[in-house]
Amino acid sequence: MVxxxxxxxxxxxxxxxxxxxxxxxxxxxxxxxWSLSPGGLSGFKQNHENLCDNSLxxxxxxxxxxxxxxxxxxxxxxxxxxxxxxxxxELTPILPFLFLGNEHDAQDxxxxxxxxxxxxxxxxxxxxxxxxxxxxxxxKRLPATDSNKQNLRQYFEEAFEFIxxxxxxxxxxxxxxxxxxxxxxxxxxxxxxxxxxxxxxxAYKFVKGKxxxxxxxxxxxxxxxxxxxxxxxxxLRSAKALLQIT
Numbered sequence: 001m002v003x004x005x006x007x008x009x010x011x012x013x014x015x016x017x018x019x020x021x022x023x024x025x026x027x028x029x030x031x032x033x034w035s036l037s038p039g040g041l042s043g044f045k046q047n048h049e050n051l052c053d054n055s056l057x058x059x060x061x062x063x064x065x066x067x068x069x070x071x072x073x074x075x076x077x078x079x080x081x082x083x084x085x086x087x088x089x090e091l092t093p094i095l096p097f098l099f100l101g102n103e104h105d106a107q108d109x110x111x112x113x114x115x116x117x118x119x120x121x122x123x124x125x126x127x128x129x130x131x132x133x134x135x136x137x138x139x140k141r142l143p144a145t146d147s148n149k150q151n152l153r154q155y156f157e158e159a160f161e162f163i164x165x166x167x168x169x170x171x172x173x174x175x176x177x178x179x180x181x182x183x184x185x186x187x188x189x190x191x192x193x194x195x196x197x198x199x200x201x202x203a204y205k206f207v208k209g210k211x212x213x214x215x216x217x218x219x220x221x222x223x224x225x226x227x228x229x230x231x232x233x234x235x236l237r238s239a240k241a242l243l244q245i246t
Contacts, residue, residue, distance in 0.1 A: 086180075086181055087179075089180060091115070091174070092210050094206075094211070097167050097172050098163060098188065099172055100174075100176070100180050100184055100188050100214075101174055101175075101176045101184075102176055102180040103127055103177075103179075105176055105180070106122065106130045106174060109131055112137075113136075116171060117137070117174050118137060118138060118169065118173075119140075119162065119165070119166035119173040119174070120138070120139050120140070120173070120176070121139075121159055121162060121175040121176070121184070122140070123142045123175065123176065123184045124144065125143045125144065127177075127178065129141065138165075138166075140159070142158070144177075146183055146217060147217075152186055152219075152223055153226065156190050156194075159175070159187050160191055175187060175188060179213075180211065180213070180214070181213055181214055181215050181216075182215060182216050182220060188207055189207055189216070190224060194227075197231075199228070200224050200228040
């Protein structure tokens, strides 16, 4: 089964995700873009290349959109390309102390000890806190589902503080959801945006370069866009306060 979701980035640009879902398998969201602006899809890709997937059959709406800026893209891609093997993805070091992984990584005690992991963030509602009874790890559960209604942004600051605690203690931290593709990847991108001041695009590109299978759902991409705007506002406010002091 293939499902589609649409996120409007601006009056003229949409991100459209196509997701293949099969029984008993993990799914991977692919993101493409439609634009009704004069630059079309090619113009969008120039500015947001890292958010586009060239392997999809992309189609541009005609200029003017046939219904104005509020028109929904008339045609969705008819096929979904093969996706990376997300079930066999390896535990991924994003930073020297920050690891992004999946359920299997959270179960691998030997690997976690080898990586000096002492903190674990479990971004699911249902997966157990593996090895909790051993008392070897500091755990935090962020109960979230990979859905178009989940508010993941509410957990950002809580997650950031936990990650920083692990860093200050000289321990590695594993953040995982079920596949290490959407929920946990979104939090890692948001963390990089705040603590390294990367732009959203650069943070996405950085994590994608380390772990090519990541693909936050469109709801989470929208929350990252909100985060980007918030950080931009905070930066302007800080700059204005500094000018007043000086």
